[in-house]
Amino acid sequence: MKEQIEKIRQSALEEIKNANDEKVLNDARVKYLGKKGELTLILRGMGGLSSEERPVIGSLVNEVRDEIENLIEERKKEFKVAEIKRKLETEKIDVTMPGKKIELGSVHPITQIINDIKEIFIGMGYQIADGPEVEFATYNFDKLNTPPDHPARDIQDTFYITDDIVLRSQTSPVQARVMETQKPPIKIICPGVVYRSDSVDATHSPVFHQIEGLVVDKNISMGDLKGTLEMFAKKCLGEKTQIRFRPHHFPFTEPSAEADVSCFVCGGKGCRVCKEEGWIELLGCGMVHPNVLRNCGIDPEIYSGFAFGMRNRKNSNGEIWNRRYAFII
Amino acid sequence: MKASLEWLNEYADIDVSAKELGDILTMTGSKVETIDDKSGEIKNVVVGKILEVKSHINADKLVVTKVDVGNGEVLQIITGASNIIVGTSGQIVPVAKPGSSLPGGKEIKTGKLRGIESCGMLCSMGELGIDPATYPDAEEDGIFILDSKYEKNIGEDIVDVLGLRESIIDFEITPNRPDCLSIEGLGRETAVSLNKPFKNPRKNLDEMKIENKKELEGLTVEISAPDLCYRYIARVVKNIKIGPSPEWMVRRLNACGVRSINNIVDITNYVMLELGQPMHAFDINSIDGKHINVRRAKANEEIITLDGQKRKLNENMLVIADSKKPVAIAGVMGGENSEIENDTKTIVFESAVFYGGSVRKTAKVVGLRTEASSRYEKGLAPENALRAVNRAVELIELLGAGEPVDGMVDVYPTKQKIVKIPLEVDRINRLLGINLSKEEMVTILNKLNIKVENDIVIPPFFRQDIEQTADVAEEVLRFYGYDKLETTLVSADTTLGGKNKKQTIEDNISDLLVHSGLSEIYTYGFVSENDLRKCNISKDSNYAKQAIKIINPLSEDYTMMKTTSVPSMMQMLENNNNYKNKNVKLFDISRIYKNINQNIEEGELPEEDTILTIGMYGEDIDFYILKGLVENVLNIVGVTKYDVVKETENDMYHPGRCANIKIGKDVIGTIGEVNPLLATNYDISQRVLFAEVNIDKIVKYARNVKKYTPIPKFPAVERDIAMIVDETVEVGQIQKIIEKKAKKLLEEAKLFDVYRSEKIGNDKKSIAYALKFRVPDRTLTDDEINVVMKEIIEELEKQLNAELRK
Known part of the structure; x- marks a missing residue:
């Protein structure tokens, strides 16, 4: 079972690392962590394990889950930053244009x-x-x-x-x-x-x-x-x-x-x-x-x-x- | 007062330049206006004699002269002057030799004129900087032809021969020092300022003893107006020989800006310049009854003065009269009827002292401010009058111009007082912030001829300006040195500096308006009848009735003081409009003056109110912008409770777009659009927005109590409400109902929409408000708000017939 988990981990991290847009990340989340996700299925299948094995596998699954989730978040942030950076490129203005101000008067x-x-x-x-x-x-x-x-x-x-x-x-x-x-x-x-x-x-x-x-x-x-x-x-x-x-x-x-x-x-x-x-x-x-x-x-x-x-x-x-x-x- | 160094030198040895002397005297109180320093400007110009004059072969208008310039030297000089004629010779002339220089820095060199060599230049008076009046016999234009007596001086420097080394300083003499309107007075100041002995060349005058007689050659004197004439002395000179004055006298007169007339007139002027006492000379035969009466003029009496003008006199004027008629306006000018003529044989010298205030007024009224009157008006010393008349007689003898008659007639009803002031050394030191010993002070005072006897200061007769310790202090300071005064700072009790409430409010308003884009202007306090007319102000309105009028206005434009600031602001807007300035926003803080009680004639001052006036025209400006601006003004100065009430009766404003700002019944300001009828008078076709706010009233109502309000701890509840009302309903009514019914729960009620359409109906409008509820101690519940909203709606429906929009 451990090998199976490790395999899931490997392929998930691989997929996430290679993702080049947010959709892939979301798909990966569903695929591995969703209700019918691969990792979720393992948790569900834990019923057949011995009482000694169960907590070990359980915590292993959770570790892997956290790892996957963190990586997804990290990658999402990367996308966000990249997106903002792209936007900044398009939002350049001419700072030498006149300012908008309330005209000041003057005293004598x-x-x-x-x-x-x-x-x-x-x-x-x-x-x-x-x-x-x-x-x-x-x-x-x-x-x-x-x-x-x-x-x-x-x-x-x-x-x-x-x-x-x-x-x-x-x-x-x-x-x-x-x-x-x-x-x-x-x-x-x-x-x-x-x-x-x-x-x-x-x-x-x-x-x-x-x-x-x-x-x-x-x-x-x-x-x-x-x-x-x-x-x-x-x-x-x-x-x-x-x-x-x-x-x-x-x-x-x-x-x-x-x-x-x-x-x-x-x-x-x-x-x-x-x-x-x-x-x-x-x-x-x-x-x-x-x-x-x-x-x-x-x-x-x-x-x-x-x-x-x-x-x-x-x-x-x-x-x-x-x-x-x-x-x- | 002009003085030449040459003349001043008679009183003190001057060993400094004119510029240096001017600087020194300026620092001791005789301020120099200008210095005319001719010394050193003229170099290498000599007296020459023309030996021959020949025509110039190449030019009709030029002649070739041979001139003897002394020491056997003869120069060939070409000139174009009209008074050097071919074939003449023997003229004595000033010759600028090659290498010479003339006033203004002009340098003379050898050169060719139309092919013929010219070694120098023959000079005119102008080129030498000589006033033609000095030499009335010489031709003003052309070469200056000297008197033949100068033949003996050929080859000598013209500056020495004619005494051109004259530096003239023009002093500004302060009105308290009439003694300095004389060379003697300035000479004394010069001596003390240079720390040199005062040479006192006229000392003999103080020692002369002249017998005072009742009459001289039949002449008697009477003073009928002793309040206006303090002393009148007459001396008589027989066998007068009228002729020109000697050159030294003419030159000195000229230096002081006085033209020479004849020896007798010149003597009177000379004495005035020398001693500061105006003199007058009459022909004794022109005095009817040989009786001089110093009296007030009679109403409508007339006199033709020496300048040929007929002058109308009045009873406030003092005249010198004979038994029949006035012969002079006292202290101002003599009359033609007693003028010295060429056949005059016997003259009377008058030396008199009149009350200055009267001379000044008379001179103003008759329009004649003379050298004499400008001295008299400052108050002359009667003691000096005797010295002056004796000096005049002395000069007569010196010039051989007549035979003085022994004695004088001296009528002296009010003897000049001798002033005595205790010498308060400590007080003077304290007043000035200096530390001089008594001896040092006495030394200074003695130099100025001010005696100190037993610690009593006794000023000389010619210093009538010294009356009390402060005056003594000034004398001490003048010669201790104003520049030596050490600077100290006031060591008095600490005072709290600052502005009062009104000044602070004015400054705050000014700041706000400037930051809101308005510019401050200054306007005159004056208005004219025409201004009122242009502002549609009728003659029986209070604006016209309460205006105070100026007795002596400068012109028609400035006849009265303004009772409203509208005309002056409108004029500014008009000017801006004429200059095609767009978007003009101006403000003015100035006063209006109202003779409210009509008691000004009884000695009550008019009421003065300070008014803030705002005048604007241009794009994006409307009534509500103005209203917002004025509300901001009221807000920053702490006027929070006021009503804005529709005003339809003010003629200067648009009847449908004007409001008064009121606190109770008191109108503190008016805002609105200027009535187009009025704006048209100023050629402004745009809408003009105008506000007048009474700053004095604002000061009265301003409560500048700053209260702390914490940041709200609970959320606000917002509700919008929209209703249809009749067009006649004012938003202010709706606002009032909301505020009244919402009570303390309401934080803000904000109008956010006014909407009209056919759908709603022609005489209807839709009004929408955003209400914000909040209390400081809890979150409001929907139920609470619903109750309040219901009450508000019911009241709107009841009072305004509002129809709620769902």
């Missing part, structure tokens, strides 16, 4: 700049402040040490709604409002739209954006202002950027300065962008004028502060801040 370039600047100052602990665009002249001018006869108040420069209400010509009134309502330490920047009575040309627009900064606390120094702006310039324009302070005059700060940055195009050697000067005017700044602090209810004997403002300027460089506001119109 000025929003991008403002967002970058906001991020830098938020990282330094600044809040983003905001205020009305239609503003009292008191906030836009008087509290900021700009008395009634000051040239900035001319009707030629500022849009008036009534004698006392204007379209804000600077974001500084936000500073005044914050100083009136918050106690130091104050650290804010206020980005926003401002209005000036300028006709539209290459560098002017009646509507443009400004960003102002204000810090008020005890012992705030001009060195702090320079350090803050230096850090800002490095983050915004690159680590190699240098900052330079020049004396200047603004009604709301004293001492006042104009801050230049080393030209980020030529690195300070002098080029067309910086007009061969190596420096580019960045912003106006200074220590908050004691009159302004006083006007906003902060005691200049105890507190000091600095302020800075970036605005659209005729001679400033296009890449930082002189983008014409309305270029989409």
